Amino acid sequence: MRWILGVFPLLVAGACLGAELVVYTYDSFVSWGPAQAIEEAFEAAHPGVDLVWVAPGDSSEMLARLIGERAAGGTEADVFLGIADVELPRALAQGAFQPYSPESIPNLAHVPAELLFDQTGHVIPFDHGYITFVYDSELLAEELIPQSLEDLTRPELKGKIVLEDPRTSSPGLSFLLWTIAHFGEEGWLDFWRDLFPNVLTVTKGWSEAYDMFLAGEAPIVLSYSTDTAYSYIAEGSLRYRVVTPDGEGYRQIEGMGIVSGTDQPELAHAFLDLVLSKEIQELIPTSQWMFPVSSEAELPEDFARYAVIPGHPVSLPPEYVAEHLEGWLSEWQRLLVGG
């Protein structure tokens, strides 16, 4: 409780200087996402209100920071944008979010029901994407393109796959969950045992893995199903191609919610509504390189042609994941170090 003394003068100072809406999000949402467009639209609609992005880390770092600050007595954040579906149970258990009022968010009506991943009414989706594999068409022979997950274990692919760590990166975690969904709780460890010899390295995060892939270290990388669309639209290249083994890919939904105890509930609701508006949602494909959640939003032509929605999207219920994750990760890490 002593912490409050430190934070309190800051809060008072904030109130005197005009309203401020502080949004915690992850770094890339600000660096290449639609953050600036949102800020301009929001500040135009609410004169005198200052929208402040705080984004010095990735999604899980920022969530840890939010939870840590709340535990230490208080946070400046009014809204948290960018919580992954798998992290939802943990955030809810910590009471990080307060329930939203649907009637204050008219644009929510355009979000299909199957994307509303939080049944408890705290967190709303704002985009979704699919984790799958990307290959380098100049380095990988056509007959080695993995058409199924089992293909990934072929001996010809020894040392040719770069993966991300499920403990530290969201694509990595998605793939772990994908294999559990695909092979079942009995079979997934056997698959990984066969897969590991083909894995050149397991990186901490997506940037490292993709950079290795671009540098030609390995011809296959675990990445996003929009990568071909990205390299075509941004660089005019079709060298890097998406493949969906067994027609599958793991679905990631990103959500946003109002931080418990905010002093700006009206502004926070207006913010959520704005992010779901047609204008902002149509910026999602070519800034976030994810799919918009609003059925109103239209996809750019090249994006629609090259971004892949897998025929069989895979996902596991967040509560089921939350219950078993620690056990799965410790079995995975035992296998990783050869135990």
Add this chain to the structure above:
Amino acid sequence: MALLPLLFLALSFFLPLWQVLSQGLKAEGRWTAARLAQLLSDPYVLHLLRFTLKQALLSSLFSLALGFPLGWLLARYDFPGKEAARAFTLVPFVLPPITVALGFILFFGNSGYLNRFLIGLFGLSSPPIKVLYSLWGIVLAHAFYNAPVFARFVSAAWEGLDPGLTEAARTLGARPFSVFLTVTLPQILPAILSAFALVFVFCFLSFAIPLALGGARYATLEVGVYLYARVYLDQGQAAALAILELVIALGLTYLYIRGGGIFTSRGQVGRPQATVKLFSRPRQLFWLPYLFLSVLVFLGPIGAVIADSFTRPWQGQGPTLAWYGMLFSPAQSPFIGGSPLASMALSLEVAGMTAFLALGLGILVCWALRRMRSVLLEALLMAPLAVSSVVLGLALLFAFRRPPLSALASGPWSIVLAHTLIVYPLVVRVIRPLWQGLDPALVEAARTLGAGGFLAFLTVELPLLSRGILVAGAFAFALSMGEMTAVAMLSRPGLVTIPLAIYHFLSARRFGAASAMATILILTTAGAVFLWEYMGRRLLRGQA
């Protein structure tokens, strides 16, 4: 007076640190060692511990092997561009791990420059050099980072030696090698041990490099702390593991300080060491293989990053200057949360203030330690270096949320203060052995002649320590330039340092822009260190 720096450290560092770490010794509100016992029976933790110690030892030895000759070269030989080379030795030290990893991949990787060259030269079908993604990749990268530490410590100590001693030994008929073994080496041993302790602790706590170049199979204890703190959100277990790390790191430091004292020599600073022109004698050709190897290890990865900033295709076209254009186009400013020029200005400002404050604090601490000789106290004062970076980040976050430091929470001061805390132990490590080596008779003489304690310090000790202060300042500056952990924890919109900008560009898929920004970091740091040492040496010469 001596208590002042200790009081400051207690408030800004030890108290917040204790608040984070104490969670590891508590369960359900009671004090217990149960968590520690549990960790020590966890096979994965024991695996991490074994691997961490093994890679730290190998890395330190390899860094010594690579760095010692460099220090020798800088201390004893003259060659064109020596001062620039000296400034450049600090560059590896400032590069964010993610950039180093990129440099290593571009240079040593399967499709890297080296392998492509060898494949082309010998007509091979597969890359001959497979050093990455293994223990040796980690050792090599750690040597890249830490060999400069050895080089700096060794050259500073060597240059401070009295040439009269070696000349006397030579006059008495000793051969150069036995002069080195019996006269020179014993005198620079404290500096080598000092560097070894530092490097071992750096490698022991290394996090990003093992992950980036070895992958998750080669994770260290610090990865465990990260996993508990960030992934499982179990602050208790994270704190317990961090305590384990801290105890080991401090234990090593303590052992070193105890043992190191035996070797402390009474170096005298008289006239400067004479230097020899490199390659003025045939037997100096022995340097060629070493120079070749060090160019490969140091310049290869750095050169690869610089080359990448020009050759990485821009919209399918390359080579190009477009990535630099991108850095300076206003449209990119929101991408990194500030303009690249502002990032450079901020990094320089923070690093400059950090160097200044850390020198002040470090000298005060050394002075206090000279009055109260306590090995335990000295080991404790190394703590910021021995603390896991994850825990340090949390402690700093807490520290800046409560008075008195909350007053500084916005603006660059929080980063400056955090960096000061992180780098001052290094300043202490550089200056303390030199100070211990000073003959107390000098100060006594000054005091006998009527100088007060402070005056004696200012006029006798400080000038004798100036070489060490120069080196320490350069280290402090460079460490601050490249620091990421505290910056990521404390940064606010508009406060983006160069490493943070690199990180933002990477996660925004602008890999070429990240390389361009890294190139700017390399040049800015080398330039600033060069200027600092150039001015410092001129000043020294003016005094002499």
